[in-house]
Amino acid sequence: MIRLEDVTQAYPSSGREGRVALGPVSLEVFEQEFLAVLGPSGSGKTTLLRVIAGLEMPQTGRVELAGLDVTNVKRTPPEKRGVGMVFQDYALFPHLTVWENVAFGLSGRNGAKRARVEEVLELVGLQGMGDRYPYELSGGEQQRVALARTLAPNPRVVLLDEPFSNLDADLRREMRSEVKAILRKLQSTVILVTHDQEEAFDWGDRMAVLNRGRIEQLGASEEIYTAPATRFVAEFIGRADFLIGRRCSEGIETELGVFSLKSSAGRVSQHETWEILIRPDMVEIEPDPKGGAVIVARRFSGIQKLYCLELPSGQRIHSLQPSTRNLPEGSRVRLKVLLKKAICFPQGS
Amino acid sequence: MAVSARARRLIKRRSSARPWGLWLPSALIALGMAVPLVYLLYQASSVAPDVWARLLQTRVPGLIVNTLLLTGLVTIGALGLGLLLAWLVERTDLPARKILRSLFIAPLIVPCYLVAICYAAFFGANGLLEKMLQSFGWEMSVPSIYGLGGAAFVLILATYPYVYVIVRASLERFDSTLLDAARACGASRVRAALRITLPLLVPALSAGGVLAALYSLSDFGVVTTLRQQTFVSVIYQQLTGRYDPSAAAALGALLVLLTLLLLWGQGRIWGRRRFASEKPSGRPAPLVRLGRWKIPALALIVVVLIAGLLLPLGVLSFWLVNSWLIPQTNALLWGTSGNALLNYLLNSFTVSVAAASLAVLLALPLAYASVRYRDRWSQTWAWVSQAGQSLPGVLIALGLLFVVLRFLPGLYATVLLVILAYVVRFFPQALQALGSGLAQVPACLEEGARLLGHRPLSAFARVTLPLLRPALMGSWILVFLSALRELPATLLLRPAGFDTLPVRIWTAASEGFYAQAAPAALGLIGLSIPLLFWLHRGSSAQGSVKSYD
Numbered sequence: 001m002i003r004l005e006d007v008t009q010a011y012p013s014s015g016r017e018g019r020v021a022l023g024p025v026s027l028e029v030f031e032q033e034f035l036a037v038l039g040p041s042g043s044g045k046t047t048l049l050r051v052i053a054g055l056e057m058p059q060t061g062r063v064e065l066a067g068l069d070v071t072n073v074k075r076t077p078p079e080k081r082g083v084g085m086v087f088q089d090y091a092l093f094p095h096l097t098v099w100e101n102v103a104f105g106l107s108g109r110n111g112a113k114r115a116r117v118e119e120v121l122e123l124v125g126l127q128g129m130g131d132r133y134p135y136e137l138s139g140g141e142q143q144r145v146a147l148a149r150t151l152a153p154n155p156r157v158v159l160l161d162e163p164f165s166n167l168d169a170d171l172r173r174e175m176r177s178e179v180k181a182i183l184r185k186l187q188s189t190v191i192l193v194t195h196d197q198e199e200a201f202d203w204g205d206r207m208a209v210l211n212r213g214r215i216e217q218l219g220a221s222e223e224i225y226t227a228p229a230t231r232f233v234a235e236f237i238g239r240a241d242f243l244i245g246r247r248c249s250e251g252i253e254t255e256l257g258v259f260s261l262k263s264s265a266g267r268v269s270q271h272e273t274w275e276i277l278i279r280p281d282m283v284e285i286e287p288d289p290k291g292g293a294v295i296v297a298r299r300f301s302g303i304q305k306l307y308c309l310e311l312p313s314g315q316r317i318h319s320l321q322p323s324t325r326n327l328p329e330g331s332r333v334r335l336k337v338l339l340k341k342a343i344c345f346p347q348g349s
Numbered sequence: 350m351a352v353s354a355r356a357r358r359l360i361k362r363r364s365s366a367r368p369w370g371l372w373l374p375s376a377l378i379a380l381g382m383a384v385p386l387v388y389l390l391y392q393a394s395s396v397a398p399d400v401w402a403r404l405l406q407t408r409v410p411g412l413i414v415n416t417l418l419l420t421g422l423v424t425i426g427a428l429g430l431g432l433l434l435a436w437l438v439e440r441t442d443l444p445a446r447k448i449l450r451s452l453f454i455a456p457l458i459v460p461c462y463l464v465a466i467c468y469a470a471f472f473g474a475n476g477l478l479e480k481m482l483q484s485f486g487w488e489m490s491v492p493s494i495y496g497l498g499g500a501a502f503v504l505i506l507a508t509y510p511y512v513y514v515i516v517r518a519s520l521e522r523f524d525s526t527l528l529d530a531a532r533a534c535g536a537s538r539v540r541a542a543l544r545i546t547l548p549l550l551v552p553a554l555s556a557g558g559v560l561a562a563l564y565s566l567s568d569f570g571v572v573t574t575l576r577q578q579t580f581v582s583v584i585y586q587q588l589t590g591r592y593d594p595s596a597a598a599a600l601g602a603l604l605v606l607l608t609l610l611l612l613w614g615q616g617r618i619w620g621r622r623r624f625a626s627e628k629p630s631g632r633p634a635p636l637v638r639l640g641r642w643k644i645p646a647l648a649l650i651v652v653v654l655i656a657g658l659l660l661p662l663g664v665l666s667f668w669l670v671n672s673w674l675i676p677q678t679n680a681l682l683w684g685t686s687g688n689a690l691l692n693y694l695l696n697s698f699t700v701s702v703a704a705a706s707l708a709v710l711l712a713l714p715l716a717y718a719s720v721r722y723r724d725r726w727s728q729t730w731a732w733v734s735q736a737g738q739s740l741p742g743v744l745i746a747l748g749l750l751f752v753v754l755r756f757l758p759g760l761y762a763t764v765l766l767v768i769l770a771y772v773v774r775f776f777p778q779a780l781q782a783l784g785s786g787l788a789q790v791p792a793c794l795e796e797g798a799r800l801l802g803h804r805p806l807s808a809f810a811r812v813t814l815p816l817l818r819p820a821l822m823g824s825w826i827l828v829f830l831s832a833l834r835e836l837p838a839t840l841l842l843r844p845a846g847f848d849t850l851p852v853r854i855w856t857a858a859s860e861g862f863y864a865q866a867a868p869a870a871l872g873l874i875g876l877s878i879p880l881l882f883w884l885h886r887g888s889s890a891q892g893s894v895k896s897y898d
Contacts (some may be wrong), residue, residue, distance in 0.1 A: 093798075
């Protein structure tokens with residue numbers, strides 16, 4: 001449905017060199033797919049959406065929508081793409097009522113228009129609110145109007161630019177599942193951009209992690225968590241510690257033992273020092289006065305406790321334990337890493 | 350991240366996909382606005398060396414001293430008075446602060462040349478004050494109002510409101526937790542004021558100070574009436590009395606240089622420091638108790654209000670009553686002959702409406718280009734088009750005169766030329782008002798309209814234009830008001846017999862027919878009041894566009 005090939009986009013700046021905001025990026029989104037794009041701020045997430053929407057013209061590469069080349073913004077301007085977008089702060093027209101906002105993208109006879117507006121307002125649960133002005137609505141209601149306005153002309157593709165970031169935490173979760181249900185029902189193709197991991201995990205069929213304008217990994221949420229492709233992804237998604245080790249014949253040797261390798265041995269042989277990804281939920285601990293690690297801090301967060309452990313070498317790693325378990329600070333523990341295959345990265349990568 | 354050479358070439362090529370329908374008009378308008386100034390400088394560069402030598406040896410040194418003295422005095426006076434009044438109404442327990450807050454900007458309703466005329470007639474030789482004293486049987490000599498002191502006094506009264514408005518706004522936004530933090534660090538109240546409040550007011554003070562300085566550099570009415578020689582008054586004399594255009598061009602170029610130096614200096618003050626606290630102010634700062642200082646503070650306020658507002662209005666009203674009592678004047682003013690007041694009013698209205706409409710219309714594409722496409726070219730054009738800003742009206746008229754005489758002699762002494770002068774002179778006001786209005790309309794609204802199937806022009810017309818209406822109104826009124834009160838350029842450029850209200854006031858007063866000037870003057874003031882009120886209200890209601898956020 002959407003296909004990007006080697007797209008780059010740089011904004012002109014006053015200096016001699018433009019700043020690359022995106023790319024080169026290649027990406028394919030399938031019909032009716034829900035894709036979540038996750039990245040830190042300034043990673044080019046919004047730019048990606050703007051390129052697809054036709055609000056920016058990429059400098060290089062090719063953009064395709066439903067098999068049609070739409071790279072050239074002059075030839076296929078935003079209004080001719082059939083792409084809908086919900087903006088971060090909704091961009092509701094303040095001088096128009098809810099009804100007029102939703103009807104804005106509709107053309108044709110008044111009767112058909114009216115019917116469609118009513119239909120869409122009902123879809124988002126705002127029937128009877130058509131006469132209000134945007135400033136008279138709560139944040140959640142504004143969000144629904146923005147969605148209704150985007151959906152009214154029946155776009156082939158819906159782009160959501162951090163649409164929930166202006167809502168408070170409870171409402172955010174609720175709106176997310178509601179919006180998801182609506183869009184699933186309409187069988188839309190959707191890209192959601194966010195910097196919130198939970199949102200990205202919960203949203204998509206697949207998710208893409210964006211960093212400094214490039215896609216670091218694209219895949220199912222679980223795969224990205226358990227098998228991050230780059231050190232950035234490993235660190236950015238979830239909590240991560242990195243254990244330093246050296247190459248040996250069986251794999252990688254660390255102070256916690258030897259880890260066998262998941263990645264191909266050929267790559268390993270080229271580097272001497274490696275970092276092994278350790279997540280807190282992989283680390284099992286047992287109180288043991290003769291154990292090698294010391295609990296230096298612990299953080300209580302309701303259901304779970306996060307223990308910070310110091311290894312003999314001074315390196316620290318974390319362990320996540322149920323709150324029912326209570327180990328005092330300063331006590332010695334023995335630890336075991338529940339890991340079949342190690343995910344590792346050459347140091348300094 | 351840097352871009353490879355190849356990518357940069359591509360950027361260049363693809364971003365040449367600019368909307369030429371917007372770009373070309375913007376460039377032409379911007380260049381058009383700069384033509385008079387550029388041509389004036391060109392004229393000055395072709396002035397014969399012996400003329401320069403003569404000027405530099407005779408007039409220039411004295412003029413520079415005179416002009417700088419006046420500018421310095423006015424700037425210091427306006428800064429002091431404006432800061433003091435702003436502090437009194439914002440930070441002390443002065444009574445009736447709410448009323449005073451608006452009363453302090455009231456002197457803006459009287460154009461400064463009117464104030465000067467009233468002062469000259471009141472304090473001058475054989476003036477109202479002397480007559481009043483004589484009627485009580487007192488023989489006293491009134492201190493002279495003419496010269497540096499008098500001109501500076503009147504100009505301070507005319508400029509302090511600008512400083513006051515900017516400083517007050519800055520005090521209002523001030524984050525008082527900064528003061529609490531300073532006190533918590535062990536600073537005394539006075540030390541906190543000197544080390545925290547005052548430095549944070551530097552941007553406001555420097556902006557206000559520059560406004561006051563530019564105002565006195567470019568003033569024509571006050572210095573001419575009160576006979577203080579400055580660049581402007583001498584240039585005017587060169588053009589009207591002795592008609593020496595090359596000397597006028599040379600002096601004009603020097604005045605441009607002086608103005609540029611001033612603006613450059615303002616840029617220096619700021620440096621790298623940041624003065625704006627990002628946080629919105631939370632709790633209002635505690636008020637200072639004036640105690641026994643309340644009496645002197647109130648006395649000062651009374652003096653300022655009398656001097657800036659009541660005295661001129663009183664003098665004008667006195668003449669107005671007089672004009673009714675003298676039958677000939679009465680007939681002359683209110684009759685149906687060509688000299689009738691209504692005629693001047695109509696003239697003033699016609700040119701001001703035309704100038705305001707034209708200025709706003711021309712400023713719209715330029716404002717749009719510079720706000721929406723923040724690239725080098727649109728910024729340059731916005732900058733170029735503001736050439737007229739902060740330059741004296743006399744210079745604009747002078748430059749325009751040169752251009753017209755050289756290239757379009759048919760335009761000489763036409764109403765159209767007067768309108769053009771207004772447009773060039775007040776274009777920056779329209780551009781700035783529209784620009785700040787546009788900046789408040791988020792670009793994503795237009796993008797949203799595009800994604801909903803509307804073409805660029807339709808998106809602009811249906812979304813941006815309606816939201817821009819307050820800014821359009823505001824900038825139109827701003828230009829209209831300025832044009833309505835414009836004096837020097839009109840005096841220099843108008844066709845014979847085409848008198849506007851200010852011109853009528855000016856000529857009547859300079860011949861001593863004050864009674865004839867009064868009704869026109871009060872009419873001008875009466876017209877200004879509702880417009881100024883609208884502008885003032887509008888500026889405090891700014892930001893309503895995004896208020897739903």
